[in-house]
Amino acid sequence: MRFSKIFIPTFKEAPKDVVLKSHEYLVRGGFIQQIGSGIYHFLPLGKRVLDKIKSIVKEEMDKAGANEVALGFVTPASLWQKSGRYQRYGKELLRFNDRKDNAFVLGPTHEESVTELVRANVKSYKQLPLHLYQMNIKFRDEMRPRFGLMRAREFIMKDGYSFHSSFEDLKREFDLMEQTYSKIFSRLGLDFRAVFADSGAIGGSGSKEFMVLAKSGEDTICVCDTCQYGANLEAATRKQVMPSTDAPQAEFAKFHTPGITSIEALADFFKITPFWTLKAVVKRAIFDEGRSALVYFFLRGSDVLNPIKALNAIVGANELVEASQEEIKEVGLIPGFIGPFALRNLTNSPYIYFDKELQDAKSLICGANALDYHFVGVDLSTFEGLEYKDLIEVQVGDLCPVCGVSKGGELYFTKGIEVGHIFQLGTKYSSAMDATFLDEMGKAQPFVMGCYGIGISRLLSAIIEQHHDEKGMLWTQATTPFSVDIMVSNIKDSAQLEMGEKIYTALSAEGIECLLDDRGERYGAKIADFELIGLPFGIIVGKGLEKGEIEFVRRKDLSKQVLKVSDFRALIAGLKEWISKCH
Numbered sequence: 415m416r417f418s419k420i421f422i423p424t425f426k427e428a429p430k431d432v433v434l435k436s437h438e439y440l441v442r443g444g445f446i447q448q449i450g451s452g453i454y455h456f457l458p459l460g461k462r463v464l465d466k467i468k469s470i471v472k473e474e475m476d477k478a479g480a481n482e483v484a485l486g487f488v489t490p491a492s493l494w495q496k497s498g499r500y501q502r503y504g505k506e507l508l509r510f511n512d513r514k515d516n517a518f519v520l521g522p523t524h525e526e527s528v529t530e531l532v533r534a535n536v537k538s539y540k541q542l543p544l545h546l547y548q549m550n551i552k553f554r555d556e557m558r559p560r561f562g563l564m565r566a567r568e569f570i571m572k573d574g575y576s577f578h579s580s581f582e583d584l585k586r587e588f589d590l591m592e593q594t595y596s597k598i599f600s601r602l603g604l605d606f607r608a609v610f611a612d613s614g615a616i617g618g619s620g621s622k623e624f625m626v627l628a629k630s631g632e633d634t635i636c637v638c639d640t641c642q643y644g645a646n647l648e649a650a651t652r653k654q655v656m657p658s659t660d661a662p663q664a665e666f667a668k669f670h671t672p673g674i675t676s677i678e679a680l681a682d683f684f685k686i687t688p689f690w691t692l693k694a695v696v697k698r699a700i701f702d703e704g705r706s707a708l709v710y711f712f713l714r715g716s717d718v719l720n721p722i723k724a725l726n727a728i729v730g731a732n733e734l735v736e737a738s739q740e741e742i743k744e745v746g747l748i749p750g751f752i753g754p755f756a757l758r759n760l761t762n763s764p765y766i767y768f769d770k771e772l773q774d775a776k777s778l779i780c781g782a783n784a785l786d787y788h789f790v791g792v793d794l795s796t797f798e799g800l801e802y803k804d805l806i807e808v809q810v811g812d813l814c815p816v817c818g819v820s821k822g823g824e825l826y827f828t829k830g831i832e833v834g835h836i837f838q839l840g841t842k843y844s845s846a847m848d849a850t851f852l853d854e855m856g857k858a859q860p861f862v863m864g865c866y867g868i869g870i871s872r873l874l875s876a877i878i879e880q881h882h883d884e885k886g887m888l889w890t891q892a893t894t895p896f897s898v899d900i901m902v903s904n905i906k907d908s909a910q911l912e913m914g915e916k917i918y919t920a921l922s923a924e925g926i927e928c929l930l931d932d933r934g935e936r937y938g939a940k941i942a943d944f945e946l947i948g949l950p951f952g953i954i955v956g957k958g959l960e961k962g963e964i965e966f967v968r969r970k971d972l973s974k975q976v977l978k979v980s981d982f983r984a985l986i987a988g989l990k991e992w993i994s995k996c997h
């Protein structure tokens with residue numbers, strides 16, 4: 415392709431309010447252009463990258479046995495009413511009516527559409543499993559579209575949906591998709607982790623996110639310094655923490671602790687570490703139709719409650735909010751002295767949860783539900799019917815749940831960009847939408863479903879967030895719009911232009927994608943564009959040609975090599991070898 419013929423509007427200045435380098439460079443480099451808030455055009459360079467990403471995704475998805483389709487973007491609202499999401503989805507769902515006053519939505523995701531498609535066409539277990547995917551436009555009316563393609567309103571997603579006759583088969587597909595996604599992101603040249611994600615009611619390993627590691631990532635992820643373990647904060651677990659100090663030696667007793675209302679003060683008072691104290695956290699849970707109730711969480715004084723784990727512990731709760739001291743006093747409790755003794759009787763609450771690391775914990779000190787008193791020598795194994803849940807937020811330095819014992823791996827936090835999400839949906843949508851098949855016994859069963867997303871357009875931003883320098887972008891081998899930028903320093907010099915054309919023709923014939931900068935621009939402008947656009951290699955045909963020399967530049971480190979053109983065939987063979995090896 416010739417630079418003079420391809421539409422690449424580049425800019426020296428960054429657009430206003432730009433925060434991320436990927437946003438700045440993609441716009442300045444002429445890859446994308448904004449047309450409205452969170453809505454972007456893809457220009458030729460951006461489109462080429464998009465197509466490269468899509469073709470890798472397609473290759474790997476097809477290899478895994480999935481079928482590509484293209485589902486209607488405008489979706490009848492009736493489908494969303496059937497699943498119940500028409501009301502629930504919130505303002506991100508753009509709802510509108512047509513001229514006949516029929517209601518529609520712009521698809522932010524396509525579980526409803528695909529479930530209806532399969533419901534109408536798949537009747538028997540013999541037709542399963544089935545995996546349908548597409549790479550198509552999505553619309554989400556995001557509250558704060560930002561960072562260019564990273565959080566757009568209109569964006570491109572690969573969304574796949576699989577249908578199974580059993581949970582075992584879904585698990586098999588889920589594992590296959592985990593492998594497939596790993597191949598895709600490796601081929602794209604990305605440093606990434608597959609992390610356990612919160613999957614609400616489904617729990618366990620029902621959901622994984624693929625995170626591109628980048629300082630600018632919006633998500634905090636918890637990873638192991640030794641193995642591949644990774645998880646979102648709300649899904650991260652650890653090897654159970656063991657005491658680092660001796661247990662306080664005390665028989666069970668009520669102790670006068672005047673004015674001791676914090677964990678620090680309590681630990682100080684008894685000369686113990688907070689590990690041996692029991693912390694009570696009281697919140698208000700909001701349920702459907704505005705019903706609310708106080709909820710009680712207990713964890714070791716040395717631990718911190720994770721709000722999402724806490725919310726997931728309560729069946730049916732939609733939100734947790736702070737509980738005021740007054741609300742707590744109203745139910746007869748004394749802030750600072752709350753403990754598990756007689757709590758159920760006092761409060762009448764069914765919502766009392768203990769962190770699972772407290773299972774059968776002994777030698778604890780906790781509030782006595784009486785002003786200025788704590789109990790010492792508390793043994794939780796003597797309580798009956800305590801409900802244990804994973805409630806704690808892991809901390810830097812906690813031991814990895816996978817290799818903490820065998821290899822001493824420690825957890826730390828890093829930042830990631832979510833580029834993919836795989837999810838074991840189960841029968842959530844099929845049950846709601848009456849989508850059933852006949853099993854081997856001839857009995858109607860709801861399809862067991864999985865869904866699998868990749869942020870195709872977000873990937874452009876993610877690649878650049880991970881691969882750029884202060885001058886511009888650094889495309890990876892698999893995603894670069896062209897491999898080489900052949901810059902003719904001065905097109906008025908016919909020898910230079912001729913040599914540029916000759917190299918362009920020869921390399922193109924070798925299957926190398928070249929951009930020939932044959933514009934009447936200054937040399938400086940060409941180099942600046944080369945650095946900004948970030949093709950992996952440049953060839954400079956300039957003054958040196960008088961001595962029979964050209965320059966070969968590697969974009970990554972801007973290192974230069976002078977090459978002789980006298981033996982042209984050897985030159986092309988050498989260039990070809992470097993280009994394939996030097997990435």
Ligand code: ATP
Nearest residue numbers: 563564565566569571832833834835867868869872
């Ligand atoms: P996020 O947490 O970033 O809002 P999500 O969890 O809502 O994303 P999914 O529903 O899992 O997103 O969608 C699948 C993929 O689509 C995501 O992993 C992400 O890469 C991409 N994606 C989601 N929302 C956007 C957006 N507003 N702009 C660009 N890509 C997006």
Ligand code: MG
Nearest residue numbers: 623832834835
């Ligand atoms: Mg997600």
